[in-house]
Amino acid sequence: MAVQxxxxxxxxxxxxxxxxxxxxxxxxxDVGFEGGVFRAxxxxxxxxxxxxxxxxxxxxSAIIGSAIGMAVNGLKPVVEIQFSGFMFPGYNQIVAHAxxxxxxxxxxxxxxxxxxxPYGGGIRALEHHSESLETLFAHxxxxxxxxxxxxxxxxxxxxxxxxxxxxxxxxxxxxxxRAFKQELPDKEFKVxxxxxxxxxxxxxxxxxxxxxxxxxxxxxIKGLEDEGIDVELIDLRTIxxxxxxxxxxxxxxxxxxxxxxxxxxSFGPGxxxxxxxxxxxxxxxxxxxxxxxxPDITVPLPKGEHHFIISPERxxxxxxxxxxx
Amino acid sequence: MLTKKFDPLKKKIFQVLDHEGNITDExxxxxxxxxxxxxxxxxxxxxxxxxxxxxxxQRQGRMLTYAPIKGQEAAHTAPIAALDKxxxxxxxxxxxxxxxxxxxDLEKLYLYWYGNEEGNHFDEELRILPISVPIASQxxxxxxxxxxxxxxxxxxxxxxxxxxxxxxxxEFHEGxxxxxxxxxxxxxxxxxxxxxxxxxxxxxxxxQNLASKGIGYGVPSILVDGNDPLAMFAAVKEARERAINGxxxxxxxxxxxxxxxxxxxxxxxxxxxxxxxxxxEKRDPIIRFKxxxxxxxxxxxxxxxxxQKEYKDxxxxxxxxxxxxxxxxxEDVFNYTYAELPxxxxxxxxxxxxLAESExx
Ligand SMILES: Cc1ncc(C[n+]2csc(CCOP(=O)(O)OP(=O)(O)O)c2C)c(N)n1
Numbered sequence: 134m135a136v137q138x139x140x141x142x143x144x145x146x147x148x149x150x151x152x153x154x155x156x157x158x159x160x161x162x163d164v165g166f167e168g169g170v171f172r173a174x175x176x177x178x179x180x181x182x183x184x185x186x187x188x189x190x191x192x193x194s195a196i197i198g199s200a201i202g203m204a205v206n207g208l209k210p211v212v213e214i215q216f217s218g219f220m221f222p223g224y225n226q227i228v229a230h231a232x233x234x235x236x237x238x239x240x241x242x243x244x245x246x247x248x249x250x251p252y253g254g255g256i257r258a259l260e261h262h263s264e265s266l267e268t269l270f271a272h273x274x275x276x277x278x279x280x281x282x283x284x285x286x287x288x289x290x291x292x293x294x295x296x297x298x299x300x301x302x303x304x305x306x307x308x309x310x311r312a313f314k315q316e317l318p319d320k321e322f323k324v325x326x327x328x329x330x331x332x333x334x335x336x337x338x339x340x341x342x343x344x345x346x347x348x349x350x351x352x353x354i355k356g357l358e359d360e361g362i363d364v365e366l367i368d369l370r371t372i373x374x375x376x377x378x379x380x381x382x383x384x385x386x387x388x389x390x391x392x393x394x395x396x397x398x399s400f401g402p403g404x405x406x407x408x409x410x411x412x413x414x415x416x417x418x419x420x421x422x423x424x425x426x427x428p429d430i431t432v433p434l435p436k437g438e439h440h441f442i443i444s445p446e447r448x449x450x451x452x453x454x455x456x457x458x
Numbered sequence: 459m460l461t462k463k464f465d466p467l468k469k470k471i472f473q474v475l476d477h478e479g480n481i482t483d484e485x486x487x488x489x490x491x492x493x494x495x496x497x498x499x500x501x502x503x504x505x506x507x508x509x510x511x512x513x514x515x516q517r518q519g520r521m522l523t524y525a526p527i528k529g530q531e532a533a534h535t536a537p538i539a540a541l542d543k544x545x546x547x548x549x550x551x552x553x554x555x556x557x558x559x560x561x562x563d564l565e566k567l568y569l570y571w572y573g574n575e576e577g578n579h580f581d582e583e584l585r586i587l588p589i590s591v592p593i594a595s596q597x598x599x600x601x602x603x604x605x606x607x608x609x610x611x612x613x614x615x616x617x618x619x620x621x622x623x624x625x626x627x628x629e630f631h632e633g634x635x636x637x638x639x640x641x642x643x644x645x646x647x648x649x650x651x652x653x654x655x656x657x658x659x660x661x662x663x664x665x666q667n668l669a670s671k672g673i674g675y676g677v678p679s680i681l682v683d684g685n686d687p688l689a690m691f692a693a694v695k696e697a698r699e700r701a702i703n704g705x706x707x708x709x710x711x712x713x714x715x716x717x718x719x720x721x722x723x724x725x726x727x728x729x730x731x732x733x734x735x736x737x738x739e740k741r742d743p744i745i746r747f748k749x750x751x752x753x754x755x756x757x758x759x760x761x762x763x764x765x766q767k768e769y770k771d772x773x774x775x776x777x778x779x780x781x782x783x784x785x786x787x788x789e790d791v792f793n794y795t796y797a798e799l800p801x802x803x804x805x806x807x808x809x810x811x812x813l814a815e816s817e818x819x
Contacts, residue, residue: 162623167656167729188657190626191593219592222628257522257573260591398806428806430795435522435573437786440810446817 137317140310142284143173146291147211149321151181154209157295159186161196161213169213171251171310193223197248201230204244211295217252217304218261231300232275247294251307253345253395255442257435264432265396270302271373277301277326278372282347284315286370289324297326306344313348329376331383335365338389338455341380341406343369346393346443353448362456372402380406381413388419389455393448398426420458425451460696461678461708466669471681471713474688477741479749488692492756498539498559498687499747499757500765502531505555506744507769508564512571515777516722524571529717531555532743533649536690537617540698546585548600548618552649560586564773568780594624597633597646604642604707615643615701617694623654625668634709638675643701645694646709649684651716656729672709684712685743788814
């Protein structure tokens with residue numbers, strides 16, 4: 134057992150999986166020598182050599198496209214896209230190919246690869262460094278989309294992702310890369326893809342969040358019980374395929390739902406979850422299921438980003454609003 | 459033609475000023491009037507000082523993430539000096555001195571790195587496109603701007619910048635090829651500062667030089683000493699002539715060196731060799747250019763010192779003004795999403811206003 138951050142947990146997992154399985158290769162921009170701009174892949178090249186961990190040319194389409202070819206031919210590529218906002222040049226490869234190989238070849242070829250990428254706001258970054266683009270992946274059949282919010286889940290989910298037979302988009306909330314620490318077993322363990330986690334049991338309202346906003350929601354609900362509001366907090370962990378039962382069962386108990394996400398509002402994951410609840414738990418509802426999200430605007434540069442950010446205060450206010458319906 | 463004489467496939471590199479600032483060959487010296495020469499130097503110097511200051515502000519916690527230009531001033535300033543006012547500049551993100559030369563205010567440039575979109579909003583007649591953070595995508599925009607100029611019969615060119623890392627990107631190749639097949643008046647300048655964050659040039663491409671990449675597309679290409687402002691000026695002048703005469707794009711590789719970190723979030727000591735840095739510090743474009751101008755009796759050491767002091771004060775004053783700009787108002791982050799704010803967004807804006815007001819209480 135050692136204390137880990139989300140970042141060090143990812144690093145430890147990559148070491149573990151590369152040791153265990155020769156077919157795991159890790160590459161991307163600045164990934165080899167430097168160990169990535171956030172150092173998630175630090176030390177891998179030194180330990181496993183340049184064939185298994187290397188700096189790719191600066192070209193996302195080549196990174197993802199070649200990873201698809203490697204996966205088809207027996208390797209398990211775990212590639213890093215430096216920031217999720219830069220996956221677009223590789224998005225064509227993800228959508229047109231990674232997501233479809235299995236279907237296209239009727240199961241003959243599949244693409245067991247992991248595409249890791251830091252995402253999300255709150256770090257006062259440049260343009261294209263702050264977006265939450267999970268919808269763009271979750272919307273594409275054939276992809277799995279995972280977002281951990283703790284070091285434990287980062288390790289457990291990444292282990293599952295690397296061993297998964299399908300392409301997994303592994304989104305890392307960089308705002309909490311180093312902010313959250315936990316003791317983790319040094320040995321391999323898995324957290325299943327597709328299973329949400331109830332972080333706090335409650336009777337009055339279900340709040341669903343993921344990534345960095347899980348931490349913000351935890352802050353938001355502190356003390357709410359004293360005000361007579363007993364929140365059930367669910368960390369979704371997998372955006373697709375997501376744990377409908379966990380949410381529906383919870384809402385059947387509480388009668389209320391709030392989805393909190395950093396992604397922009399329209400056509401976002403909140404919309405999906407709410408309509409799922411309308412299908413599965415409508416008769417249990419005591420208030421309209423609702424969402425608290427980023428507005429439908431381009432994420433502002435740092436001097437305007439506070440307008441976009443979802444603070445614990447806003448989450449708390451929204452919970453109260455739903456309760457007061 | 460320079461692109462013939464200095465064939466990058468033959469590993470030739472075009473240079474006018476040697477590393478010390480002496481003329482290598484009088485015949486190669488481009489015609490530049492004294493006023494332009496001085497303006498080039500002064501802008502490079504202002505760029506250098508504003509850059510040094512920006513790094514300082516960042517270290518003091520007053521400036522946000524910033525991408526330094528130190529060492530690359532000639533590579534992107536001289537090309538702009540070789541343009542007409544109506545020509546277009548399509549920057550990547552490390553061309554601050556070139557932007558200053560084209561007429562952008564330092565205040566705007568600081569404002570951008572301070573985290574305010576308004577810093578990318580230039581006067582229309584400057585013809586500067588905004589900083590492009592997604593690497594290499596701007597090359598296609600340059601191709602389009604150039605195509606439109608040709609289509610409209612306007613005698614103007616577009617100059618697009620990209621890094622050595624960016625030259626590996628699909629869009630670099632696609633844009634260059636598009637401009638070549640349409641014979642659009644585009645000049646692509648690769649600022650090869652030899653690093654893409656921690657990835658060295660050798661890991662980026664097996665090409666013997668990056669200029670040679672243009673040849674496969676049928677684009678006249680040349681490798682230039684990017685720390686030599688006279689050579690960069692001459693290469694761009696010739697490329698511009700070719701472009702406005704309907705003979706299509708040119709690819710120029712400016713061989714230079716990034717003397718600072720990639721951005722303020724980067725630590726180059728992890729991956730960079732000290733000797734390399736020293737080698738390149740001796741080839742500093744500002745030192746070379748200054749020597750040339752002093753030899754030409756266009757500048758004295760005293761004048762240079764005075765300029766340095768003036769630019770330090772100017773940078774400080776400008777940054778203080780930027781610091782006073784404070785946060786961006788709420789309307790500002792909504793207003794430019796569409797030409798006209800849709801009803802739904804108006805409602806979201808109203809909601810955010812109410813939230814902000816109730817929180818202020
Ligand atoms: C498409 C894309 N991928 C990744 C990044 C992240 N990134 C920013 S700068 C950079 C390196 C750029 O190197 P180069 O093109 O050589 O230009 P330089 O920074 O050296 O001027 C990278 C990988 C990005 N901005 N855009």
